[in-house]
Amino acid sequence: MICGIDLGTTNSLLGVVEAGFPILLADESGSRLTPSAVSFPQDEAAPPLVGTPALRQRIIHPELTLTSIKRLMGQTTRVGPKHNLPEEISALILGHLKKMGEAAMGQPLTRAVITVPAYFNDSQRAATKRAGELAGFTIERILNEPTAAALAYGLDKLDERSKIAVYDLGGGTFDISILEMRAGVFEVLSTTGDTRLGGDDIDQALLDALILQTGTPPSPAARARLWEAAIAAKHALSSSDSHLLTLPFFDGTRSLEVSLTRTQLEAVARPIIEKTRTHCQRALADARLTPADIHQVILVGGSTRMPLVHQIVADIFGQPPNTSQHPDEAVAMGATIQAGILEGSLRQILLLDVTPLSLGLETFGGLMNVIIPRNTTIPCKAGEMFTNAVPNQPSMLVRVLQGEREMARDNWELGQFAIEFDPGPKGSARVGVQFEIDQNGLLRVLARNTLTQTDRVLEIASTAVDVTDERVESMVSESVAYAIEDMRERIFVEASHKANELLPALDMALAQAGSLIPPDDRERIEAAAAETRAALITGEAARLKAAVTALDHATEQLAAAIVEQAMEASLHRRGLL
Numbered sequence: 001m002i003c004g005i006d007l008g009t010t011n012s013l014l015g016v017v018e019a020g021f022p023i024l025l026a027d028e029s030g031s032r033l034t035p036s037a038v039s040f041p042q043d044e045a046a047p048p049l050v051g052t053p054a055l056r057q058r059i060i061h062p063e064l065t066l067t068s069i070k071r072l073m074g075q076t077t078r079v080g081p082k083h084n085l086p087e088e089i090s091a092l093i094l095g096h097l098k099k100m101g102e103a104a105m106g107q108p109l110t111r112a113v114i115t116v117p118a119y120f121n122d123s124q125r126a127a128t129k130r131a132g133e134l135a136g137f138t139i140e141r142i143l144n145e146p147t148a149a150a151l152a153y154g155l156d157k158l159d160e161r162s163k164i165a166v167y168d169l170g171g172g173t174f175d176i177s178i179l180e181m182r183a184g185v186f187e188v189l190s191t192t193g194d195t196r197l198g199g200d201d202i203d204q205a206l207l208d209a210l211i212l213q214t215g216t217p218p219s220p221a222a223r224a225r226l227w228e229a230a231i232a233a234k235h236a237l238s239s240s241d242s243h244l245l246t247l248p249f250f251d252g253t254r255s256l257e258v259s260l261t262r263t264q265l266e267a268v269a270r271p272i273i274e275k276t277r278t279h280c281q282r283a284l285a286d287a288r289l290t291p292a293d294i295h296q297v298i299l300v301g302g303s304t305r306m307p308l309v310h311q312i313v314a315d316i317f318g319q320p321p322n323t324s325q326h327p328d329e330a331v332a333m334g335a336t337i338q339a340g341i342l343e344g345s346l347r348q349i350l351l352l353d354v355t356p357l358s359l360g361l362e363t364f365g366g367l368m369n370v371i372i373p374r375n376t377t378i379p380c381k382a383g384e385m386f387t388n389a390v391p392n393q394p395s396m397l398v399r400v401l402q403g404e405r406e407m408a409r410d411n412w413e414l415g416q417f418a419i420e421f422d423p424g425p426k427g428s429a430r431v432g433v434q435f436e437i438d439q440n441g442l443l444r445v446l447a448r449n450t451l452t453q454t455d456r457v458l459e460i461a462s463t464a465v466d467v468t469d470e471r472v473e474s475m476v477s478e479s480v481a482y483a484i485e486d487m488r489e490r491i492f493v494e495a496s497h498k499a500n501e502l503l504p505a506l507d508m509a510l511a512q513a514g515s516l517i518p519p520d521d522r523e524r525i526e527a528a529a530a531e532t533r534a535a536l537i538t539g540e541a542a543r544l545k546a547a548v549t550a551l552d553h554a555t556e557q558l559a560a561a562i563v564e565q566a567m568e569a570s571l572h573r574r575g576l577l
């Protein structure tokens with residue numbers, strides 16, 4: 001099993017692919033985010049603390065606590081009370097994640113994919129790899145964070161040459177990268193940013209504004225409490241318009257109660273977020289692109305949860321950003337997906353998309369005629385030839401259906417259109433109907449009248465996208481529940497179609513054959529025809545099918561006898577017999 005790791009400046013996460021699904025693992029407290037912090041206890045014999053306990057230690061012993069170690073990766077400076085290299089500190093964080101993952105999975109985790117910023121140079125990448133090895137991992141791949149994010153957003157399914165902007169605003173850093181999809185992999189066209197810009201700056205600005213509002217400067221302890229409350233308020237204001245910040249006995253006897261609105265927070269945060277604009281413009285210019293060339297803008301980093309960030313990003317790129325993923329988990333999710341691809345457990349899900357349900361057309365008698373069965377790998381193409389069922393039929397209605405039921409009415413209609421026939425006898429028209437599903441799940445139905453070379457095209461977006469898992473599940477389970485009834489109905493419809501073709505033909509043949517057939521045979525044929533008519537009325541599928549099979553057999557013999565008779569007559573006429 002290979003795990004995916006986002007070794008972040010503020011937080012780190014670890015995930016694995018289990019039963020074909022990428023999942024991020026949580027510690028015993030249920031948290032998936034482990035603060036990237038390490039603290040060395042005063043008691044030298046005690047092991048270092050990692051994560052939330054280390055952050056707590058920081059309040060008491062800031063000199064023994066290390067955060068944002070990622071900023072120093074690749075440098076030879078020694079840090080902390082034990083004069084460690086940055087990668088040794090990172091190794092402690094990775095070791096902590098490893099233990100947490102092993103506890104959650106109940107098995108050793110020894111192989112990993114780790115992400116790094118796109119701008120990391122060779123020595124920074126090598127240091128990250130060494131950190132992983134020190135923690136006991138074999139590093140299978142060092143993956144660029146924007147590429148990981150694009151994988152998490154499912155953008156590997158975009159067309160060749162699609163361009164993606166990855167806007168990553170975290171706690172302490174801002175990165176903007178422009179990627180291009182080429183031959184199935186993402187290439188970084190440009191990357192830039194500010195290693196000292198992020199949510200921390202917003203926290204600081206909000207804290208300053210709050211202190212200004214409270215009047216007197218708070219004590220260091222009160223300041224720490226206010227700081228925490230400010231961060232909590234910032235987070236709350238990403239989803240609500242106002243937040244009441246209460247700190248009882250905040251500064252000795254003084255209690256604090258401040259009502260904060262999103263508008264007030266945004267006034268403070270705007271100048272900070274606006275700083276990302278020039279970086280974005282720079283990244284576009286470096287890639288020789290304009291905002292209009294960008295197909296998707298995706299968001300990464302906890303600070304992009306702020307609605308104001310959405311607004312400013314939309315303004316910079318002239319399009320709303322894709323907000324479909326958890327921005328603070330996207331990189332770890334992408335690393336996990338990459339791990340799954342490397343170990344082979346995700347190839348099917350990721351690279352080969354399949355049709356969730358069968359696609360087909362309604363044919364005679366209201367039956368579903370499947371053209372592309374469910375679970376077919378896309379892109380795919382399939383088709384069938386249709387003809388007119390009755391003489392001089394002016395047109396045929398093509399109803400495009402999706403579902404697993406035998407009767408058209410029980411499936412979902414995706415669209416319909418009519419195709420014109422040229423007047424002619426039954427079976428003279430030739431219409432090829434082709435279903436084509438492209439990489440993006442877009443269904444194109446082409447109906448071509450091969451005699452006149454006229455085409456009708458119906459394009460149906462998202463055959464897969466708006467079909468939710470629950471709807472697919474209930475469609476499939478319904479098809480199982482109704483399998484017998486459905487099959488009976490299909491058999492009846494098909495047999496009655498055949499009966500309605502055979503019976504008039506038989507009447508004609510019997511009249512034509514006259515005394516040619518022995519009375520016994522005639523009786524047998526007439527009995528089969530009577531049985532068929534009776535079964536049609538009673539609606540019994542199995543009975544009708546048996547009767548039609550007998551009738552089919554009987555008419556074959558009759559037809560052969562008629563042909564033989566005609567041949568004999570012709571040979572006689574020509575004096576050959």
Ligand code: AMP
Nearest residue numbers: 010170171199200235238301302303305
């Ligand atoms: P990251 O570096 O991606 O882990 O992002 C951490 C930053 O995201 C911190 O500054 C957090 O305060 C910020 N953050 C996390 N959740 C939210 C939220 N709901 N609204 C605004 N900022 C958030």
